[in-house]
Amino acid sequence: MTSKGSVTWTKENLQMLLAKLKASIPEAERCFVYSKAQKSVDWNKVAFPPFSPAECEEKWKQILQKMRKIRSLTELITEAEDVISNPNQNKKIHPELPKKPSPPNALYFEENFTRIQEQHPEMSAPLLFTFTTKMYKGLSEEEKAPYVEKFNLANKEYKKKMLAFRLRYDKLSSRDLKNYQNSDTSDEGEDADFLPHKPPRNSYNLFCKEQKGIMKGSSKRSCMAQWAQLWGKLDPSVKREYNTRCSAMRLEYAKKMKSYAKIRKRTSAFIPGEPKMPPQSSNMIFYHNQMALLKDQIPDRRQRLAKASRMFKKLSTKEKEHYKEIMHDSMKKYWRDLQKWFDMLSTAQQQEYLKQHPNKCPHLTQKLFDAEDLHHLPSDSEDEDIEDSSSDEEDNMEWNEDGNEEEEEEENITFVID
Structure with missing residues (x-):
């Protein structure tokens, strides 16, 4: 940051400027709007070496251009002090943060906006959106299906990208991984590329997965009925073998997932008889x-x-x-x-x-x-x-399902000191 005389404005210089500017405001004018209060500022009193009164006033105008001004002068100066002290507090959300996909009705609006606007040129954008939303609600389930399918595919991709983003920037919590583990992603390669392949939930699922490769051409319902019959007829020793294999697969999966999230592994066995904690509110x-x-x-x-x-x-x-x-x-x-x-x-x-x-x-x-x-x-x-x-x-609280997905909110940007 430089003034007209090519003198560098350091962080300390800027803090000094704002402190002296705040001190120069008369008590009676501290709640005046900035445009009125700054007219009475004596820049000769605000100035300090090596900056002249004109340079101090010019620098304040540069700062002021990047700020919203529907506040008092005192409030503006306070915000400027906060931003200089902590320049990252008003940053935008991360540039690589994946964008949430548009819901089905928004996809319909985007696709048909131009056509509907031509048909109803007298409507404003908000009215067009309301009108299009009503049109979407009036569609049959069959007509809505392409938009719903498009949203589901985009949403699945979004969740994978969010996991990758949190992993890349060390923001992946155990809750994220538990949600991933408990999700309905298929065992057939729908896992995110950077996460280990999800194993079957139990020995019966492992058996069904292996049978799926053998029984082709039959419907899923008939296959499941056959698998249940075959499983019931299996020798207990064979079932134990499936159980052992499944346990080994899940243990290996847990170890790999731990390495991704840097989760502290609890090695001790469960101690029976521990009282269950009641709800705490x-x-x-x-x-x-x-x-x-x-x-x-x-x-x-x-x-x-x-x-x-x-x-x-x-x-x-x-x-x-x-x-x-x-x-x-x-x-x-x-x-x-x-x-x-x-x-x-x-x-x-x-x-x-x-x-x-x-x-x-x-x-x-x-x-x-x-x-x-x-x-x-x-x-x-x-x-x-x-x-x-x-x-x-x-x-x-087993009934309290996953309804609290984290959402990153974009903060208002006040100004950034160049």
Whole structure:
């Protein structure tokens, strides 16, 4: 950054300019709009060596050109200070971030916009979009099919690109991998190129996959019926062999997935008898109860959850406090039961459990470690094992499906100092 006299404007110079400019604003004018307040700025008082008053004023005008101005002068200066101190805070989203595909109705709009605009030149763009959306809704399922298929293909490609993007920039979490593992991607090569091939879920699936290569030409339904009959007639020793092979494949898959996400592998075996953690909020307690009560009335899980959510919002403050008390009582009982169970473990099991659940250390009475030892325990915030075992929270809230896909939001760009 240089002024007209070719003197470099450093970050410190810019911060000094903004500080002196802010200090020069009279108290009575601090809430004036910038256009009015800056007219009374005395640039002789703002200027500092090696810059003249004119150079300081010119530099401020350059900064001002790159900022939105529907604010007071004080607010503009504060934002400029923040951006100079932390230039990355207002950056655009990453340029390589994959773009979400357009939904089917938007694809229909893009394809037919020109034709409909010619037919209705009097309509504005928003009205055209509304009109086209209604047209799309009026289409038959057969007419919608090409757009839906196009969207599904684009969406599948988008998810693969997002996994690749997060992997490339070290933003791939255990949740991403679990979603990938639990997804409906086929075992026949639809996996992302950079991820290991997904193995069959169990020994029966492995058997069916092998049979699929043998039985060709038959319908899927008839094949599945034949596979079920063949599997039922297999000798137990053969089934055990399939089970062993499947376990080995899944173990190898888990190791490879761990290397991609840098997930800390939990090597200890599951310790039976551990109490299950209850829901940790009052609304979750309410949802849990209502999901069970509404199961027969509303079979669809998502609709049932939406109904429970609406019901909770209508509760009075007193009723919500009641559920909060239930939640606190449940958690107290959980910690008491966990302590009893923990006391029954061997020393080695206690050590291993605390290593895997350091967040529970403050709640458990134990005399195994000095305080210094606990500092070396890994954080529970680290990524979890990617095997099929579910967490307490997942078990308690099995109806809470994957509805929270992360979305990157594009922030407003105020200005960037060149």
